[in-house]
Amino acid sequence: MVFEFVRTVKKKTFWLSVLAVPVVVALVFTIIYFSSKSASENQEKTKAEEFSVAVLDESGFIEKSIFDSGKIQQLKDKEEGIRMVKDGELDSFIFFPSNPSSETIEVFGRDVGLVKNSKYTGFARQLLKSSIIGGLNSPEVAAILQTEPVAKLVAYKDGAQAQGIEQVFVPGAFLVLFYLVIILLGNHMLTSTTEEKENRVIEIILTSVDAGSLIIGKILAMVMVGVVQISVMSLPVVIGFIFFRDKLNFPQINLAELVIDPVRLLDGAGLFIFSFLLFTGMLVTIGAVVPTAKEASSFFGIAMFFMFIPLYAASAIFTDPSQLIVKVLSFFPLSAPITLMLRNAAGNLLPWEIAIGMAILAVSSIASLFIATQAFRYGILEYDRKLNLRRLFK
Numbered sequence: 001m002v003f004e005f006v007r008t009v010k011k012k013t014f015w016l017s018v019l020a021v022p023v024v025v026a027l028v029f030t031i032i033y034f035s036s037k038s039a040s041e042n043q044e045k046t047k048a049e050e051f052s053v054a055v056l057d058e059s060g061f062i063e064k065s066i067f068d069s070g071k072i073q074q075l076k077d078k079e080e081g082i083r084m085v086k087d088g089e090l091d092s093f094i095f096f097p098s099n100p101s102s103e104t105i106e107v108f109g110r111d112v113g114l115v116k117n118s119k120y121t122g123f124a125r126q127l128l129k130s131s132i133i134g135g136l137n138s139p140e141v142a143a144i145l146q147t148e149p150v151a152k153l154v155a156y157k158d159g160a161q162a163q164g165i166e167q168v169f170v171p172g173a174f175l176v177l178f179y180l181v182i183i184l185l186g187n188h189m190l191t192s193t194t195e196e197k198e199n200r201v202i203e204i205i206l207t208s209v210d211a212g213s214l215i216i217g218k219i220l221a222m223v224m225v226g227v228v229q230i231s232v233m234s235l236p237v238v239i240g241f242i243f244f245r246d247k248l249n250f251p252q253i254n255l256a257e258l259v260i261d262p263v264r265l266l267d268g269a270g271l272f273i274f275s276f277l278l279f280t281g282m283l284v285t286i287g288a289v290v291p292t293a294k295e296a297s298s299f300f301g302i303a304m305f306f307m308f309i310p311l312y313a314a315s316a317i318f319t320d321p322s323q324l325i326v327k328v329l330s331f332f333p334l335s336a337p338i339t340l341m342l343r344n345a346a347g348n349l350l351p352w353e354i355a356i357g358m359a360i361l362a363v364s365s366i367a368s369l370f371i372a373t374q375a376f377r378y379g380i381l382e383y384d385r386k387l388n389l390r391r392l393f394k
Contacts, residue, residue, distance in 0.1 A: 051091035051110075053123065054081050058098045063131045072127075082108050094124045170260050172345035174268035178337065180233060181226050182279055182307065186300055188225070189283035192218055215284070215376035219369060222280055267344050267354055274361035275337030279303060281368025282334075288375040306334040310342060321348045330357055333364035 054073035055062060067074040073090075075081045081093035085108045092110070097103035105128070109120035286299045309329070316323045321330075321343060329339040330353065340357045343349045349357075 051119075054084065054090050054093045055096065055127075056081055056094070057096045059096045059100050059128075061100070061128060061131050062096060063134055066127070066131065085110060092120045092123070094120075094127070096124075096128065100128060167261065167264075167347060168345045171264045171268040171341070171347075174272040175338065175341040175345060177230055177234065178272055178275055178341065179307065181229055181276065182303070185222065185226055185229060186279070186283055186303060187297060189222055189280055190287045190297055190300055192222065192284070192287060215288070215373050218376075219280060219284060219372065222284075223277075226276060226280075264344055264347070267349070267358075268341065270358055271337065271340050271344060271361065274358065274365045275341070277365035278333065278337065278361060278368050281365060281370075281372040284372040285368070285375045288372065307338055309335050310338040313339075314342060317342050318346045318348075321346075331360055333360055336361055336364075 052073075053071070054075050055067075056075045056078055066072055075093070078095055081090070081095065084090040085093050088110065090110075093108045095106040095108075097105065105121075105124055107120045107124050109117060111117060112119075283300075283303060286302075290299070310317065313325055313329060316326050317329075317339060320326070326339070326343075329335045330343065336357055340349065340354070340361075344354070
């Protein structure tokens with residue numbers, strides 16, 4: 001076990017794959033931050049830039065006082081306005097039709113670049129909106145139109161106040177971790193039992209170590225490698241959550257208000273552990289049955305197939321978990337891990353469902369690891385052909 005673990009963690013490719021996830025995530029957030037900051041600065045700079053404007057208003061909504069200031073010209077001929085923009089006499093000309101709600105507002109402007117050109121249409125919309133608001137007699141109505149009203153939802157479940165989307169993140173983190181660990185570690189699980197088989201080193205190893213003890217050591221080593229992966233990938237998230245929780249706010253989502261439900265947290269952890277052991281046993285079995293690492297890798301798509309099937313039923317899983325397809329996916333061993341984690345994140349798992357689902361995964365993971373051990377014991381010396389499954393179960 002120690003040898004297999006040390007051999008894996010000493011590989012440069014292992015650390016490259018493990019560290020790639022937090023590095024890429026940090027890089028993406030850095031790019032998004034500076035890109036948004038730059039875009040905001042450019043937007044403010046664009047707003048501050050003054051440009052000459054002329055308006056032809058057939059709607060009657062534009063206040064006459066706006067033209068009296070001299071900053072905006074009032075024209076009576078559309079073609080004349082377009083000509084002035086073409087000849088460079090004007091930066092922008094705006095034509096408001098008689099019914100702006102159903103007809104298109106036409107804006108003509110001097111080209112200042114694809115991004116900056118949007119300032120002309122933005123100015124036209126703001127001019128129309130401010131003119132309409134300015135003509136209202138009620139300050140309260142004007143305030144509602146100027147700013148979007150804030151609405152807060154308070155939902156109740158079984159007589160108690162239910163949490164919003166903030167309750168999804170913590171239990172949903174187990175699902176994300178499961179996908180990452182299987183994707184990054186899955187290929188190693190497949191090939192760990194075929195490497196020694198291909199180079200015939202296994203014959204020498206088996207002279208001093210029992211096949212059962214060897215495969216158990218390999219499985220435990222892979223579990224330890226999985227723990228290292230989870231720790232490395234989770235560390236930046238945990239640090240960010242602890243020290244920068246109040247600063248990590250997104251539209252409609254305030255991470256400072258994340259809900260940590262101990263029951264759902266424990267359910268998520270249990271589902272993750274049994275699911276990881278189940279897929280570990282399945283992948284090790286495939287690696288023990290086939291003769292080469294190349295052939296073992298071709299079966300990785302089968303495992304991924306079962307991992308992605310529940311996502312196609314995500315709509316039913318979140319909105320109507322009573323459907324038959326959701327029940328089947330919840331209690332079929334290979335689709336249960338993802339389905340149950342999704343439902344745990346959504347908060348629609350009943351106590352008896354989590355109990356049955358956890359029991360199914362526990363039994364399935366034990367059976368999977370037992371089959372993996374037997375497959376390795378009987379298939380490790382099959383160099384040129386796949387292990388006969390009839391012989392294995394017999």
